[in-house]
Amino acid sequence: MGGPPDQDAGLSVGAVAQRLGVAPSTLRTWDRRYGIGPTRRSTGTHxxxxxxxxxxxxxxxxxxxxxxxxxxxxxxxxxGPSGGPSSPRGHGAGGNRVPVGGTTAGSDGAEVRGLARAAMALDAPAMARAARTALGRDGVVRAWNGLFVPVLDGIGRKHAATGGCVDVEHLLSTVLAGCLAAVPLPGRPRNARPVLLACAPEEQHSLPVYALAAALAEADVAASLLGARVPARALASAIRRTGPSAVFVWSQTAGTGDPAWLDGLPACRPPRRLVVGGPGWVRDRLPASAAPVDSLGEAVAELTSVLGRS
Ligand code: B12
Structure with a gap:
């Protein structure tokens, strides 16, 4: 995720979005709402x-x-001083740094290739070492965007082309989920009632919600991870019983992306925020109550933004 060749001309909105792990539309919203955007515009509207x-x-x-x-x-x-390197969190639970800025895990490709090689060789200890190194050094969001996603994506493409690698997908997902689950929970979470994280009914791709739980833990946010294939009634029951300030639902595949059932989720007092992510959702049929996000960083920002109201 290096910058584009012409640094003097500044970075495009897409390059900055990729670097921060947020959607370009989020950057435009921040500029419009809060006046934090590019100080200079080159010719035209760029x-x-x-x-x-x-x-x-x-x-x-x-x-x-x-x-x-x-x-x-x-x-x-x-x-403040522009872009000072100090993190307001300093050292959180477990000492993981907040994952923004600087070089990216695998930015030279070596770490991505190393993890991909270990995955293809079904070498679980080597996969875990690579994953833990990136998580400990870069934090969850950067390790996810810079290392995990490129490898998952490459293996997914290999599977699409050959029909093979299903064993690799399973083992890699299991190892990465284990490493993400090992990110220390916040000692003193900012929220009393954990945020609920779930996959849509029949959705087996649970890794993104593991990444989200780990990234929230780094931000000192408590989350309850319900995992893969959560029936709508089970999620409704968990909402009633725990009264979360926010609920996140993931859909990876079109087969699990019909959002009709989301409207039937129970309300809470105080009201809960419903956030959805993943390429499976039929976006134009999402209920008005569901806020879609486009990246892990955006999901963390969206879910933490409502905690003050809980
Ligand atoms: C690992 C994997 C599996 C594992 C999942 C294990 C687990 N515990 O998660 C297993 C082996 C179980 C599996 C099963 C299947 N899989 Co699969 N799988 C994958 C693989 C390789 C990685 C998935 C993943 O975690 N990706 C990482 C994600 C997040 O990448 P992404 O969606 O591109 O993410 C970006 C955005 O969505 C976005 N974003 C937006 N909002 C948010 C919010 C948050 C919180 C986050 C984190 C990100 C985010 O940011 C991203 C980057 O972070 C993908 C390939 C791929 N490219 O994804 C195939 C893939 C998703 N699988 C696929 C398929 C077809 C299947 C099966 C149907 C196969 C089968 N015939 O049985 C089943 C699914 C059954 C079901 N109903 O769920 C297809 C889906 C095709 C499609 N368009 O629908 C893919 C794309 C592979 C392919 N190229 O064909 N799979």
């Missing part, structure tokens, strides 16, 4: 971010991950 702009956005994201509401995070980032 938006170009200077290194200082990027540093400010990284500072804002660190503050959001540390629990600040986005507006407040933007204000502090705009006021």
């Amino acid at each position: 938006r170009r971010y200077t290194p200082a702009d990027v540093a400010r956005l990284e500072a804002m994201q660190r503050l959001i991950l540390a629990g600040a509401p986005p507006g407040e995070a933007a204000r502090v980032a705009l006021d």
Whole structure:
């Protein structure tokens, strides 16, 4: 995830979005709502971010991950020394750094190739070593975006082309889920009632919700991970029993992406936020109550933004 060749011209919105692990639309929203965007625009309407702009956005994201509401995070980032490297969390539970900025895990491709090789060889200890190294050094969001996703994506493409690698997909997912589950839980979570994370009914791709649980743990947010293939009635029951401030539902495949059932989930008092992610959802049929996100970083930001109201 290196920057584009012409750094002098600044980074495009897409390059900055990729670097931060958020959707381009999120950057546009932050610019529109909070005035934190590119300070210079090149010809026409092209938006170009200077290194200082990027540093400010990284500072804002660190503050959001540390629990600040986005507006407040933007204000502090705009006021403060641009892009100072200190993290407001310092060392959280387990000492994992907040995953923003700097070089990316596997940015030279070596780590991605190493994990892919270990996966193809079904070498679980080597996979776990590579995953733990990236998680410990870069934090969950960067390890996920910079290392895990490229390898998963490559193996998925290999499977699509050959019909093979199903054993590899299973073992790699099991090892990565184990490493993500080992990220320490927050000692003193910011929320009393855990956020609920679930896969849609019959959805077996649970790894993204493991990544989300781990990223939330790094942000000192308690989450209850219900896992794969959660029946609608089971999720409804968990909502009634725990009264979460937010619920996240993942759909990876079109077969699990019909959102009709989401409207039947029970309400809570105080009201809960419903957030959905994954390429499976039929976006134009989502109920108005469901907020879609486009990346792990955005899911963390969206779910933490409602905690103040819980
Ligand atoms: C690992 C894997 C499995 C494992 C899952 C194990 C587990 N515990 O998760 C197993 C082996 C069980 C499996 C099963 C199947 N799989 Co599969 N699998 C994969 C693989 C390789 C990785 C999945 C993954 O975790 N990806 C990482 C994700 C998050 O990548 P992504 O969706 O591209 O993510 C981006 C956005 O969605 C976004 N985003 C937006 N919002 C949010 C919010 C959060 C919180 C996050 C994290 C990200 C995010 O950011 C991303 C990057 O992070 C993918 C290949 C791939 N490219 O994904 C195939 C893939 C998803 N599988 C596929 C298929 C077809 C299947 C099966 C139907 C196969 C079969 N014939 O049985 C079954 C599924 C049955 C079911 N009903 O669920 C297809 C889906 C095709 C499609 N378009 O529907 C894929 C794409 C492979 C392929 N190229 O054919 N699979």
